[in-house]
Amino acid sequence: MKRIYPLLLLLTATNVSQAGFEEHRTETQVSVNKAAVTVLPPAPDFEIIKVDTQGQPYRCEGNATITLDQGVTNLTTLKYFGTSISINIYDKNNSNINLALCNALKVIQEYHYLASNYSTYPHVINIKSINNEPEKTHHLDPKLTQLIKASIDWHDKTDGYFNIALSPVIDIWRGYRAQCKGERKSQDKCNIPTDAELNAAKPLININNIDLDVANNTIKMQAGMSIDLGGIAKGWMAEMVYRQLKNDGIDNFMINAGGNIRHYGLHPQGRQFTTAVEDPVCKKYNNSLEQCQSFAGQFHEVITGKDITVVSSGNYLRYYRVNGQEYHHIINPKTLYPKKAGISTTIVMNDNQIYADIISTALFLMPLNEAINYTNHNNDVEAIWYLNAAGDKKESNNFKDYRMSL
Secondary structure (H helix, E strand, O other): OOOOOEEEOOHHHHHHHOOOOOEOOOOOOOOOOOOOOOOOOOOOOEEEOOOOOOOOOOOEEEEEEEEEEOEEEEEOOOOOOOOOEEEEEEEOOOOOOOHHHHHHHHHHHHHHHHOOOOOOEEOOOOOOHHHHOOOOEEOOOOOHHHHHHHHHHHHHHHOOOOOOOHHHHHHHHHHHHHHOHHHHHOOOOOOOOOOHHHHHHHHHHHHHHHHEOOOOOEEEEEEOOOOOOOOHHHHHHHHHHHHHHHOOOOOOOOEOOOOOEEEEOOOOOOOEEEEEEEEEEHHHHOOHHHHOHHHHHHHEEEEOOOEEEEEEOOOOOOOEEEEEEEEEEOEOOOOEEEEEOOOOEEEOOOOOHHHHHHHHHHHOOOHHHHHHHHHHHOOOOOEEEEEOOOOOHHHHHHHHHOOOOO
């Protein structure tokens, strides 16, 4: 998931993550020789952040900060989904704001615990619980049943490019990436999985072997299988937070769930919210390149619209190198390897926003012509593809309707 920034007064930078959502990217400052050869930045280290509930999984105090500045009430938490999540509320004369923010935080916490594939928690059966004993029948919270059901449905809707059963293959790649650190990384002695390893996992990624009973909220799978909701859980959670805020009577707000941007209402200036999308090449080099020294260099698109969501998928924030070649975290279910072409895909959705993460990932993985055709035949979504280091781009027919000129 790439970083996207909401434009507030002119530009207010906020913060980001995707797939295997509790992974955290470590920022690294890069020294670049602008006059000659560009020095590649070190690949980010792999790190997992786990949440200690301290026996109070839904406590508001201590799990987020709530501040008021110039009429904007902000909640920020760094504890969940391996990223920074913030909510800005712009309502005035509303005494319900702090309660609404704590209710929103509970939604964030709820879906974090349910969808985690890194940790089990004593108060809930979650994805990690299922993966630990896949052949056992597990009784689920209906919210998790609904999330898994939607994930299974979208496998066919994306022609198999979205597959939560890909987890055994993702785990193999993740294991190799986790080992690529310290001296091994600095001396370029890291490795990638063998074809034999990946092919051995292939029988375990058949989504039809997930036995989900929606009526009774139970699940079991073939032995050796596992599932990963990293390509849906954060976007799903953001939409549930959106619904909670509206239910609590909040009229104007912006959610930034690690780069999943969700707008509702109007900016205090009476205009629609705007979102600046980072240039992925500049971000990869921490804006050290010469072309990244201006606003237009750092942000390749500025998007505006009413009641929309903006999400990106890309290959430049989470990757590792082997023999000089980069291998990123978004695995193609059809090849079992990261996709080689393309850098990022940014989508704008004006309906069915709860599926934004899925569609963003699928459109990144699809062959370009197939992805453009899918978007042009779907009125809910527009998209732009950042194709290469030269900055070449393609866009869907009506993406221009959301582009803001500065």
